[in-house]
Structures are given as structure tokens and as C-alpha cells.
Amino acid sequence: MVTIEAFSRLVSGVYAAALTPQLWGPAVRDIHREMGGTVGTLGMAPDGTSSIIGDTTLPADALASYAQHYGRLDHVLTNVMKGPVGAVRTGSELVAPRRHSEFYSCWLRPNDMGDGLMVRLTGPPENYFFIVGAPPRTEFFDTPDRVKLMSGLIAHLQQALRTQDAVAPLPAGDGEPAGVLDVIRHGVILVGGDHLVINLNAAAERICRAGDGLCMRSGRFAAMNTAAEQELHGAIRNALTDGGSRVRRGRSLSCRRPSGVRPYVIHVLPYPRRDTDVHLGGQMAVVLIIDPENEPEPATELLQRLYHLTRSEAEIALQVMRGVDLKQTSEELSLSLSTVRTHLQHVFDKTDTHRQAELVRVLIALCP
Template sequence: MVSVDDFSKMVSAVYACAVDPGQAAESITTIYQTLGARGGALLVAQGAVRNQIAAVLPADAAETYRHHYWRVDHVLDDVEAGPVGVVRTGSELMTPDHRSEFLNEWNRPNDLEDGMFVRLTSGRATTTFLVTAPRRTEPFGSAERLKAMNALTGHLQQALRTYDKFAESGRVNNGLVAMVDGMRHGTALVGPAGFLRCLNSSAELILQTADGLSLHAQCITATVGSAQAQLGKAIHTAIVGDRDGIRCGRSMLCARPSGRRPYVVHIVPSQPDDAGALMIIVDPEHQTMAAPALLAQLFSLTRAESQIASGIARGAPPKQLAEEMSVSLVTVRTHLQHVFDKTDTHRQADLARLLTNLLP
């Protein structure tokens, strides 16, 4: 079972990698070990070439894959051609086939015949994350593991966008963030004692509301005493280090006096030569949806199709949408099928997941 603490460790590992790509192997190891897999990898495909950004695999599996077997990897071909954000399983993708060079000469000898796979990005360069495991009597992609992987997918996508923002700002190497305002979650770069260096508009709004977190004397503080103690310790551990002097990330819940669901706060170290930390504040009460105009632009949807897609993303059933739009249920279902075709999705749940992950 993946506990809350275990999941928090995976999330912290993901964001630590976004701040310092040098921690990619360590982050992948944390994830695959937590899920009970045997290895993991992050890959990017562009055109006819697929490269390993980072891979933690048994023996010489990573090297042989890099030298040859990526060319015949039909499993990732299927994942990269599929919808973004949808977790696929080895049971679905890795059916034994005596004709498959990839399955018989690479997967089987390395005892990696099962796993979970998810396409994280679209566009010219497609990024995919996977964990791989031996084939056993029970499929690796259990309901519990799928739930954890689905929950982790959004964080993986956010971490990629975070890294891209840092790279664009030209400040990845020294950890100073000059451009974070386009990110969905509240994001701030802090120094010792939570001293604020910079923040995006989402974080600014959270601090202005002062419902659990606020800005006092230019330092981010928690308004509930017990949470402040945890926050201070997490920032100290990320910047100064633990008892052994090791800087590491932590995740915590920050209670809100209003009674709303607590913020989820992730704090990870910045670069080794910078006494700073990245704070990411997730508000479970706030779910940003892409505007209908953006959906129309991205997927060439008509006005009616955009309205229906937005409705599905907020959880409205087709019957309710028909009433809101004053059209028949048949018309709504026809438009919805067009939306599925244009967005390369097949179910309302897949469509909703895609649309809620569009914004950075």
C-alpha cells in the first residue's frame, strides 16, 4: 500500500529533480522503489530518435537500450502515440509475442516484462515516464498502483513545466527564479527562515488571503502554530540540511483557519551553491480550468464543442449540458464524440484529466 508519507516522498523527489536535474536518477529510484518496481526511466522522443533523459535499470539494460533496442521499442511507440496523461499498463502493452525482438531479446532477459507507462507531453518532443517490473502471476498495474501513478502524473507534468520555466529564465544553474508567474500552483523561492525572494501571482494571492499562510516581515509563515513549526523545519532542512548536513525536500499539510481543505506544501532545495529553497503550494480547493477559447485554439473545436468540453472538465454530465445549452441530448453526444476525436481521448474521464492539465 502506498501511504501518504510514501506518496509525499515521491512528490518531493519529482520537484527536487525539477530544481536540480542532477537528482533525476535519485528521484526515479525513489518512485520505482516506492511502487515496488525494478527500474524506471524518463525518455524523450523527437522525430525518429528516442533518448533517455535519465534511467535506472538493472545491469547493462540501460546501455543496450540506448545503443540499439530503442529502435525496436514498440511498447513506447504505442505510449507516445496515445493520449497525454493516461497511465498504461504492461498487461495492456506487453502481450507476449514470439516475433517481437524487443520483448524477447531485451525485456525477457532483463526480467522487465511488466510496468506502468505515461505520456507526459505532446508536441514535437514527446516525454514519457515509466516504471518497469518483472512479470508475475498478478499484474503489476494493480488498482492501488494505478491510483498512485495517476495522482503522480500531474506532478510529473508540473515538474517538467517548472524546469522549462527555470531554463527559459536562464537561471537554472544558480537557482534564482525570474519567471514563475505562468505556473498553476503557488510557487515561491525562499531563503533562510522563509525570507521571500520571488513568487508568482498564485502564491501572492494565497499569502494575501492569509488563510493558513501569510507574509510577515517579508517571510512566509503559517498562521497555525503547529504548521509553522513544520514549515520552519522543512525550510531549514531544505536550505541548511538535516542533522547530517544533508539538504533534502519535505512535504506537509498546512491547516487553514477557514476550515477549507489544508494546503499541500512541497519544499525542495535549490542548487547546492545557493542557500535557497523552492516552495510549491497546492490548493486542493482551487482547480483551474482552461477557458473555452483556449480549447478551441488548441484542438480546433467549434464554439459548441468547446462549451461541452469545458462542461465535462468541471464534472457536468451530458444531460445537464443539454439543459444548459437548450439542445437535445443527442446533439450533446454528437458534439462530445467530435471532441473525443479531436483531442485523441475516448472517455469522459480521460478528457477531463487532459483538460485540467493544460495550464502550467
């Protein structure tokens, strides 16, 4: 079973890669090694043909042969991309039944990918996917612990990809990272030495002003609880210098809130300096603050447009996302229970989902 420290390290790596795409390789490598796999791949298939974003161990000739020939025979990825967003698929389900195929014999097995775990992270237009591959063994790769770890990483990978896509169109060398990151709903703070705040986005400013566990003191980012403050300062120190060892590391932590609502989740990451950042001084850290209480839901109009839902179907989909049961939904929308069930089945069909949990994952992934 993965430890909390190991999981925090994996998550920190994922969010660091969201801001610096060159770090996807190390982040993906860390994940597949923690799972005991031999290959990790983050990719996208926008038009039915895949491309690799962060691959760790596949040699160049394997990638070339896939692009030239074997990609057309890839029944595994085809089935993953036809399935629901956020569902973990397994080698025992998708690979084992077709071990006599050319794709398995000539490409998967020679590249140590005769087993593994796969997940479709997003829908169109990007169609991101993530795969951890492993060689075929006596026991299948899909142990409960590995599936649980993969499932736990999905939401973080999805959020990191949304962050990356929001930042990607921005011009390189922008000296105001917080200004550009105002498009991100999570709080983002750029912190320098002595925990001094260099800049922050609008969401972070709202969080600090609320004074519900986090705040600003004399221009420094701080927590209101002593224990949380010590942990936060230690994480920032590690991201800046790690005690002078020159190995800068990220860390994740939580911060309880006096209001009693769910704690903030905080990821502290080293900020990768560029030559154009010399005017900002020494080393810096990026603090990402996630408020579990501030998870916006997609508008009914967006659901209608993306999945061709009717107004009633979209409203029922949002009720499911809020955790409202079908009986209460029928009362609130003045519809019979049988009508609600019929509409929900239409929602499943149109969103290519089969259970309410799958539907919730799809709806959460749509939040900008």
C-alpha cells in the same frame, strides 16, 4: 500500500527535479524502488523517437542498442504514445501478448523489463512518458496498489514537467529566481535561515496577502494555524539543514484555510546552491504552494486550435472539465441532449480519449 510519508517523499523529489533537472535520476530511482521495479525511465518522444531524461539502472550498452536498433521495434512505447494522456498502461496488456517478439526476447527481458507500468504524461510537442519496468514474474506487476501509486503520481509528474519547461529557456546563473518563476501559476518562495523570505513570485505574494491560512510576519513565511506553522517550520528546517546532519530533505504538507475551501498543498524542497549564488548567503529552501481552488481551464480558442474542435465542441469539453453533467450542459448551451452527446463523441475522437475522466486529464494538462 505506500504510506503517506513515502508518497510525500516521492512527490518532493519530483518537484525538486523540476527546478534541478540533475535530480531526475534520483527521483525516478526512488519511484521505481518504492514500486518494487528494477528500472525507471522518464523520457520524451517528440518525433516518434524516444530520448531519456531520467534513467536509473539501464546500462549504457542497453541504451546504445535501443538507439541503434531496438527502438524501431518498440511496440510497447508505440502503443503507449498512441493512447490517451494520463492513462496507466500495463505489462499484462502491452508486453505479455508479444513475448515471442524480437524486442521482448532480445531487449526487454535481458534488461529486466519483461513487465511493468507505463504512462503517457503529455501530448505533443514533447510527448513525455514514464515507465517503471520489472522482470516477468509468476504474478503480473500491475497490482492495485502499484497502479494506484502510479496514478497518484501522474498529475505531479505533469506539473513538474510544465515547471521545468517554463524555467528551462531562462539563462543560467540568474540571481532572481522568483522573478523568472512569475510564469508559474503556483506560489514559489525562496526561504533562508530563520524562515526569512529571500524572494517570492507574484502568485506567492497574492497567496500571502490573502491571509487565508498563509501569511508573512516580519519578513518570515508563516502559517496562521499553530499546528500548520509547526509542521511548516519543521519542513523548512529539514530542507535547510536537517538538524546539522547535512542531509537536506524535502517534505510535503497541507495547510487548512479559514475560508473553508480546499487546503493548500505545500512542497518544501532544498534549494541546490550554485557557485553564482554565494551572494545569497547560507542554505536556502524552495517552498512551492499549490492552491487547488486556482486551477485555470484552457480557453476555448486553445482547444479549437490544438484539437480542431468547433466552438460548441470546445464549450462542451470545458463543461465536462467543470464536472457539469450533460443534461445541465444542454440547458446552459441551449442544445438538445442528443446534440450534446454527439458533440462529446466528436471531442473524444479528436482528443484521442474514450471517457470523460480521460478527457479531464488531457484538459488539465493543457493549463499553463
